[in-house]
Every structure is written in C-alpha cells, then in structure tokens.
Amino acid sequence: MEDYTVKKITEKSPYKFINSGFVKKLASLIKAGTDEEKIKLVRAKLRKISTSALPIKFYKKFEKLEFNKEILSMHRSTRERLAIYPELINKIKDVNAQKILDLGCGFNLLALFYFGFIPKEYVSYDLDNAVVQFVNRFASEKKINAKAECKDILETEFEPADLCFALKVFDALEDVERNITKNLLEKLKSNCKHIIASFSSISLSGRGRLKERVWFEKILNHLGLNWKKEVLGNETFYFIGRI
Numbered sequence: 663m664e665d666y667t668v669k670k671i672t673e674k675s676p677y678k679f680i681n682s683g684f685v686k687k688l689a690s691l692i693k694a695g696t697d698e699e700k701i702k703l704v705r706a707k708l709r710k711i712s713t714s715a716l717p718i719k720f721y722k723k724f725e726k727l728e729f730n731k732e733i734l735s736m737h738r739s740t741r742e743r744l745a746i747y748p749e750l751i752n753k754i755k756d757v758n759a760q761k762i763l764d765l766g767c768g769f770n771l772l773a774l775f776y777f778g779f780i781p782k783e784y785v786s787y788d789l790d791n792a793v794v795q796f797v798n799r800f801a802s803e804k805k806i807n808a809k810a811e812c813k814d815i816l817e818t819e820f821e822p823a824d825l826c827f828a829l830k831v832f833d834a835l836e837d838v839e840r841n842i843t844k845n846l847l848e849k850l851k852s853n854c855k856h857i858i859a860s861f862s863s864i865s866l867s868g869r870g871r872l873k874e875r876v877w878f879e880k881i882l883n884h885l886g887l888n889w890k891k892e893v894l895g896n897e898t899f900y901f902i903g904r905i
C-alpha cells in the first residue's frame with residue numbers, strides 16, 4: 663500500500679523530482695483515511711517544504727534553462743534575498759571560509775556567483791533533484807569546485823566545513839520531525855566552525871507575519887553556541903559560532 667501511494671505521489675511533476683526515500687518517509691508519517699487522501703496530504707506537505715519556492719515552468723525547463731543573473735528571481739527565497747547577498751558574502755569573507763556546506767541549498771550557489779563570490783569548495787544538499795541537477799550543471803559550466811547531492815539532510819553524514827548555510831530550512835525540518843533541530847545543530851557544531859541559519863519572517867502567502875523562533879534561540883543557548891541575530895528584509899538571520 664505504501665509503495666502504491668509513493669508511486670502515485672511521484673508520478674507527476676514537480677513531485678517526481680523529490681528524493682524518493684524522503685517521500686516514503688513522509689508517506690509513512692502522514693496518517694490518512696484513504697490512499698487518495700494520503701496522496702493529497704503528502705503532495706501538499708512537499709509543496710510547503712520544498713517545491714512551492716519555484717514556479718512549475720522551472721521543472722519543465724530546468725535541463726535547458728540558460729544561466730544569467732535574472733534567473734535568481736525564479737526562486738522565491740533567492741529573489742527575496744537579492745539585496746542581502748552582499749552582506750552575507752561579507753560575513754563569509756570576514757571568517758575566511760574556504761569550504762561551505764549548504765543544507766537545503768536551493769539557488770544559493772548561483773546567487774553567490776552572481777554577487778561576485780566563488781567559493782573555494784562548496785558541498786550542498788537538497789531534496790529536489792531538479793534543483794540539484796540545475797546547480798551541478800551550473801557548477802560545471804562555470805568551472806566552480808562545487809557539488810550538490812539529492813539527499814535528505816536528516817539522513818546524511820556531512821563532511822566538515824568552515825561555514826554551514828542552513829537558510830530557511832529548519833521550519834521545513836520541524837514540519838516533518840518535531841524537535842529534530844537540536845540533533846542537527848549538535849552535528850553541525852562538531853563539523854562546522856560557523857553556521858548561518860535563517861527563518862522567514864513572513865508566511866508562504868506573504869500576507870502574515872510569523873512569530874520569532876524563541877525555541878531555536880533556546881536550543882542555541884542550551885548547546886552553548888555563540889550567536890547574534892539580525893533581521894534583514896523579510897528574514898531573521900542567526901550568525902552562529904565565531905562570526
């Protein structure tokens with residue numbers, strides 16, 4: 663029955679690009695009366711935590727889309743952060759980060775590049791294989807030492823890095839597995855010198871304001887991490903570690 667629902671969920675775009683192990687996990691966690699209801703609920707959750715950041719035309723054309731700075735506006739998070747990337751790049755330079763780990767990466771590598779910063783080494787993960795293929799094609803075309811992998815970050819062992827980006831990703835993780843943030847931060851604390859995490863201050867529809875993530879600050883304090891909070895645009899950033 664689970665196999666049938668997973669097959670149905672992923673038979674069409676954009677869901678067919680999502681890591682199948684993750685879809686399976688979601689299908690086993692979400693309870694529903696019928697298969698049809700489960701298919702609807704899992705797809706709705708996938709839109710919420712992943713695919714709604716991109717328009718459906720991206721999934722139709724991503725293999726052939728040409729790269730240019732305008733493409734940054736296609737991804738909602740990158741678009742909302744256009745004015746903020748120069749400041750994020752300064753933070754990377756301040757700590758002289760050579761190797762960057764990016765969890766739930768979206769289009770970040772493209773944004774760093776078009777704002778003039780080419781990482782020495784960049785390793786990233788995302789659930790969405792269309793995004794992953796797009797980022798890898800970009801890295802190869804621009805000859806950047808970067809790779810993206812289509813993996814669930816909760817099921818992945820990370821390589822150590824100087825700096826980890828976890829931008830707008832913790833809400834998505836908590837949406838699937840409550841209280842998972844502490845485990846992930848513990849892992850990052852031992853693997854990365856610095857972490858830049860962020861949360862959206864506005865709802866997906868863009869109409870409502872979201873509450874401060876006091877729970878996240880409590881975890882940072884509990885783990886004995888140094889952190890500084892800054893609200894930039896519609897996003898609350900946490901600069902964690904020695905930044």
Ligand SMILES: C[S@@+](CC[C@H](N)C(=O)[O-])C[C@H]1O[C@@H](n2cnc3c(N)ncnc32)[C@H](O)[C@@H]1O
Binds near residue numbers: 713770
């Ligand atoms: C709101 S988008 C943010 C993208 C990017 N970090 C940014 O801020 O520009 C969230 C991203 O995290 C990815 N994601 C969510 N849960 C994930 C997981 N468990 N493992 C890997 N990627 C995940 C989604 O596919 C999506 O690309």
